[in-house]
Amino acid sequence: MDAGAARRRPQEVMSGRFKQDPPSSASSDRPITHKLKKHMEGKTLLMDSTVHISSSGGEETATTRQMEDEESTTDIGEMEGSHPTSPRPPSAGPPPQTPTQGALRSPRSRRQRTTSQSQPSRSREPILRGRRRTIYTAGRPPWYDCQGQLVEPFVIGVCGGSASGKTTVARKIIEELDVPWVTLLSLDSFYKVLSEKQHEEAARNEYNFDHPDAFDFELVAKTLVRLKEGKKVEVPIYNFVTHRRETKTKTMYGANVIIFEGILAFYSPDVLKLLDMKVFVDTDSDERLVRRLQRDIAERGRELDGVLKQYFKFVKPAFDYYIAPSMVHADIIVPRGGENEVAINLIAQNVMTQLQQRGFKLREKLANANFGIARPNSLHLLPSTPQIRGLHTFIRNKDTPRDEFIFYSKRLIRLVIEHALTLLPFTDVTVETPQGIPYEGKRIATEKICGVSILRAGETMENALCEVLKDVRIGKILIQTNLDTGEPELYYLRLPKDIKDYHIFLMDATVATGAAAIMAIRVLLDHEVTEEHISLCSLLMTEQGVHNIAYAFPKVRIVTTAVDPCVNEKFYIVPGIGNFGDRYFGTEPSDQ
Numbered sequence: 001m002d003a004g005a006a007r008r009r010p011q012e013v014m015s016g017r018f019k020q021d022p023p024s025s026a027s028s029d030r031p032i033t034h035k036l037k038k039h040m041e042g043k044t045l046l047m048d049s050t051v052h053i054s055s056s057g058g059e060e061t062a063t064t065r066q067m068e069d070e071e072s073t074t075d076i077g078e079m080e081g082s083h084p085t086s087p088r089p090p091s092a093g094p095p096p097q098t099p100t101q102g103a104l105r106s107p108r109s110r111r112q113r114t115t116s117q118s119q120p121s122r123s124r125e126p127i128l129r130g131r132r133r134t135i136y137t138a139g140r141p142p143w144y145d146c147q148g149q150l151v152e153p154f155v156i157g158v159c160g161g162s163a164s165g166k167t168t169v170a171r172k173i174i175e176e177l178d179v180p181w182v183t184l185l186s187l188d189s190f191y192k193v194l195s196e197k198q199h200e201e202a203a204r205n206e207y208n209f210d211h212p213d214a215f216d217f218e219l220v221a222k223t224l225v226r227l228k229e230g231k232k233v234e235v236p237i238y239n240f241v242t243h244r245r246e247t248k249t250k251t252m253y254g255a256n257v258i259i260f261e262g263i264l265a266f267y268s269p270d271v272l273k274l275l276d277m278k279v280f281v282d283t284d285s286d287e288r289l290v291r292r293l294q295r296d297i298a299e300r301g302r303e304l305d306g307v308l309k310q311y312f313k314f315v316k317p318a319f320d321y322y323i324a325p326s327m328v329h330a331d332i333i334v335p336r337g338g339e340n341e342v343a344i345n346l347i348a349q350n351v352m353t354q355l356q357q358r359g360f361k362l363r364e365k366l367a368n369a370n371f372g373i374a375r376p377n378s379l380h381l382l383p384s385t386p387q388i389r390g391l392h393t394f395i396r397n398k399d400t401p402r403d404e405f406i407f408y409s410k411r412l413i414r415l416v417i418e419h420a421l422t423l424l425p426f427t428d429v430t431v432e433t434p435q436g437i438p439y440e441g442k443r444i445a446t447e448k449i450c451g452v453s454i455l456r457a458g459e460t461m462e463n464a465l466c467e468v469l470k471d472v473r474i475g476k477i478l479i480q481t482n483l484d485t486g487e488p489e490l491y492y493l494r495l496p497k498d499i500k501d502y503h504i505f506l507m508d509a510t511v512a513t514g515a516a517a518i519m520a521i522r523v524l525l526d527h528e529v530t531e532e533h534i535s536l537c538s539l540l541m542t543e544q545g546v547h548n549i550a551y552a553f554p555k556v557r558i559v560t561t562a563v564d565p566c567v568n569e570k571f572y573i574v575p576g577i578g579n580f581g582d583r584y585f586g587t588e589p590s591d592q
Ligand SMILES: Nc1ncnc2c1ncn2[C@@H]1O[C@H](COP(=O)(O)OP(=O)(O)O)[C@@H](O)[C@H]1O
Pocket: 090, 091, 092, 096, 160, 161, 162, 163, 164, 165, 166, 167, 168, 169, 291, 292, 295, 336, 337, 338, 339
């Protein structure tokens, strides 16, 4: 279809009820006032042959699943219906039939989806199975730019009547986008907790779930703001059968794209201003009723009479009074919902353009960033003594056997950790010697020190830290390179819950472009660790890596035993050390 061939809304734009009118069950299901109609003139309406999109903004992502024990542990990658290789089907059941065709089956006749769509999907292929954890194929991508600053996700709001196909449209946009990091957030997750009396009303289909008062919009806005800031949020999971929030929540972190869908997605001005693109799904009222009957009976544990009673008493009037008028806010109107492939395609194209404009290639940018020759003050390079050069000679030599590689690496690691310790604040203390004479000494000014290793090479540095600090805590961050994009991705976190109170020794054996280290620092900052409280400890870094990290996070102390000139086209350090993890753990690929 031709871009720019936007069509005007046809005759169905008719007069009807507007916001000031009282809700009435007798009102039309297509009530658009003159004022609304006028507003619609400037809108994009996506029909089979339509095409013109207006929207604003654009940006970045992620979502996670969290498992709590004494520490905060997160498997990154339970993307909300977002994995390109395993999209969830739009509907769990057979094609819908009209109620009269006998489609109103028992709630137990097929698997029910009883909870809100913000819950995690289950179809993921794990790549790593630990003793206690499973780590998934999709990770959290960079959510910051070369300056280490947050890049906001692009937020699409999808509004429309109940069963108009909002979720279906959202899922189709996700499939079409082909961006691995998309989060689907549903307004349903923000239904308020009901009192006992309200539960009794709900059981009789006499509670109004379609009124704005039923939702916690303040929490919606707070959640979206935090996601836009790249911060972690706990999203309630709503159960439509029990009308309650589940005890578990879903952890989310934002994404390249966040899709927020709900019947009143455009109701709150505070929420509205957080949406970069607003899509209204406009489906015929009869169709909506038929779909709702089928779905509520099949998936939400309802009876025919109850669904109809609730529909005419609350759902339809609320549509007329609140939802239809909110169409004025839409940038794009999608008639008929999920089957409108032209519209979905165009929305996806528009979002992709906006994402591409901001650029996905963080590591490449870091590798090519230009800096002056002066090294930053935050770099603490151990003096290049014969001892240190001697240790480097062992570990850089490609012919050094593994046992010697491990032995000399450990010695260097110990030196770098000891050096980093000297950079911590110390206070004066006086102790008495066995001779009864005071000794004016020093003590590290903090007891809260945590080592955080960037897996897997950083793990080789943990022992040295434990040997020099008796009660040190250890956290872990797994970052891997996506072989398709070359970008670092965050897969797994295990950090003390009160990490913000700690001085952190962030450990990675080598730092090339600095992409992984910057991601790890970003994670720590997102957990409210103070930048000044982070010491990045590494055996070998590159000039570029040092500059990139110092540029993004000038207050982070960088401690290393050597700085090499550059990285090659594969982002390996030159002259370098080879793949430290492979050499240390003996996992080097054989020549055959
Ligand atoms: N184009 C369509 N054709 C037939 N059934 C559909 C279509 N779109 C959605 N449905 C079905 O209608 C029901 C409601 O769709 P959904 O996308 O969940 O709507 P909403 O999120 O607006 O409530 C689901 O059971 C879904 O499978």
